Amino acid sequence: MNCLLCNAPIPVRLTLRDLLMLCPVEQAPVCEQCRAGFAPIDPEHSCPGCGRPQRDSRLCNDCASWKKQYGWHLRHQALYRYNDAMKAYMQRYKFAGDYRLRQVFGAEFQRRVRQLHPDLVVPVPVTATTMATRGFNQVQGLLGDLATTPLLSHRAADKVAQSHKTRQQRLKTPQPFVLTDPAAVRDRRILLVDDIYTTGRTLYHAAVLLKAAHCRELVSLSLAR
Template identity: 50%
Template structure:
């Protein structure tokens, strides 16, 4: 097998169960060395946004959002946004290597299944991004999941969040619009994004979901 990230050839050592159990064998897509670079979020985190930290207290970002919105948005993230994840996102999103979605689709599918949601809404990308990249990186991570594409973007071109500092991110005006608001009335909505940084993007989307009559809104991201 060849690792999708480092291109090295590697072997998988089959267990006794895999040898004897009459089920398809799940072959790894990346080698153990590359896999070890990704760090799952464990231990103490902010109870609202899942930010890794030394205590289980509500973090500064969430205290900021609590002052601006009358509702709390519980967020779940799977991995830390470390150097390995940063490099992965660069290659997947900005270099447009669509194969790399497969590395985390199983983890994201399993995570969505643990959420109490009626509707799963991916964060959209602009038409310019779709034309340039050819895919929405969030949708790519959610293969096999029934999605509600009820959010659209207000602008055709926008500055990438990754290029902004914290103040610029927090001051970003509403970038989304509802294109099918009727789908959210009375529903438990799960918003999904690739990376949660300050929460600005997710809170913009959540506000529109509540405006459309959503009963509750939670969110999920691959990285935090």
């Protein structure tokens, strides 16, 4: 198998058990060199509100502002920093539409979802226009075959992509979502999932609707921060 990112051959390392038991060999989707370019986030040294890497576990200034605005803050985890390697990955997977690249982080992302033990997994949706042009929801791609409950939809068929906005424009974005089935949320532990946490505006918009529907607990997860 070749690396999905650089196309270099990935050597297969067989153990004695593999040879004796004839077990299927689980092979990494990317080579060690490409994998080394991504920077994992240590949950013990990150903001408990947004997952931002930092030395202590206090709320960062941004999350303190969100808490002042809403009276609560997200409990968010992210697996990796949004560094140059992650930016290049997202450019190919999300914006160029290389659906194969969901496999780079899919298994790891799905393990983290299972570790959080949600009642419902709610992915952040894409617009109908994005779905028509890209052909897939990048968040759903990362979640693979895990059961999800797509309870959020966009108010409008199209919108200006968050990636095309400045930070201040992102923060001023009006509520873009509708919760399609509020009754499904009541008294459930919800995991809200997105691909990238940037300012938090998108996730807070979604969280406001889920909390208004009286979910029992809300946590959120993204691949990058």
